[in-house]
Amino acid sequence: MxxxxxxxxxxxxxxxxxxxxxxxxxxxxxxxxxxxxxxxRVVPVIMYHHIDVAGRHPVATVPTDHFEKHLRYLRDYQFEVLAYDDYILAKQQGEHLSRKTVVLTFDDGYVDNYTNAFPLLRRYGYPAVMFISTDKVGQPGYVTWDQLREMAAAGITIGSHAIAHEYLPGLPREQIAREITDSRRILEQRLGIPVRHFSYPVGGFNDEIKQLVRQAGYVSAVTTNRGFDRFNKDFYELNRVTMDEEDLVFPVRWAKFSGYYNLFRKAREPQ
Structure with missing residues (x-):
């Protein structure tokens, strides 16, 4: 049928x-x-370089007025800007942080970080960490030791960015070790503060360099956005979110401060 x-x-x-x-x-x-x-979701560790007039420097620059708009955005939308030490401690203790938590970092120690960024950070009451290459201190365009002492006394965390800002994977092992250990020693001696965090110059690292950083007594190290640890579980390979002068557009700024940006960015091979 x-x-x-x-x-x-x-x-x-x-x-x-x-x-x-x-x-x-x-x-x-x-x-x-x-x-x-x-x-x-990953707490966004924001990376700045220059805070100055757009187009003045070859390295990523956020204009000063744009930087203030970033800080105002964080304030108006009630973000918690966490001190870097507190961020690391919270990660160590497995603490669940608010969706509206960010960390602010600066690389290289440019003098405009002191003249332009530091006053705004104080005005808004926000902490930050500045990673310093010791050979650059006092050179034209870079912070002085007195300026670093002033910022450290005001609550800015100071971290190491090696000695000469050399690309570490391209150096002999002995020189890499000196860049990592001696920069910490110099900063601690000149500033009289503990230095517990490291930033890989140019974002260059490998497993051996990570081990040297750990052995030198640092408790964390940040990259640029290189590496495949999107979730920032490795304390010696913490990815950051780069800010530049184009990040004033709301969708881009929202994405970078949201904590979801690293999940969708293109992973970059450590060099």
Whole structure:
């Protein structure tokens, strides 16, 4: 006996049931995806270089007025700007941090970090960490030791950015070790403060360099955005989010401060 052909009404009902199942599966899929995204949110560690007039420097520059707009955005949207030491301690203790938590970092020790960024950080009451290459201190365009002491006394964390800002993977092992250990010793002697954190110059590192940083007594090290640890579980390979002069557009700024940016950025091989 030939199977009966469903009536138009029955066909419509079957289509409705199929569409309902598809919609339920889509909702479940999107829900699980959103839950996964939320659980893997990473506290954004923001990286600045120059805070100055746009186009004045070859290295990434955020104009001073743009930088203030970043800080105002964080204040207006009630972000918690966490001191770097507190961020590391919270990670060590497995503490769950607010979705609106960010960390501010500066590389290289340019004098405009003192003249332009530091007054704004004080005005807004925000902490930050500045990673310093010791050979650069006092050179034209860079901070002086007195300026570093003033910032450290005001609550700015000082970290090491090696001695000469050399690309570490290209150096002999003995020189790498000196760049890592001696820079810390010099900073601690000149500033009279503990130096516990390291920033890889040019973002260059490998497993051996990470081990040398650990052995030198640092408790953390930051990269640029190189490496494949998107979730910042490795304390010696903490990825950062680079800010530049184009980050005033709201969607871009939101993405970088949101904590989801690292999940979707293109992973870059450590060099």
């Amino acid at each position: 030939a199977p009966s052909t469903p009536s138009p009404a029955e066909s419509i009902e079957q289509i409705k049931r199929a569409l309902t199942v598809i919609c339920i599966l889509l909702v479940l899929g999107v829900s699980f995806w959103l839950i996964w995204i939320d659980q893997h």
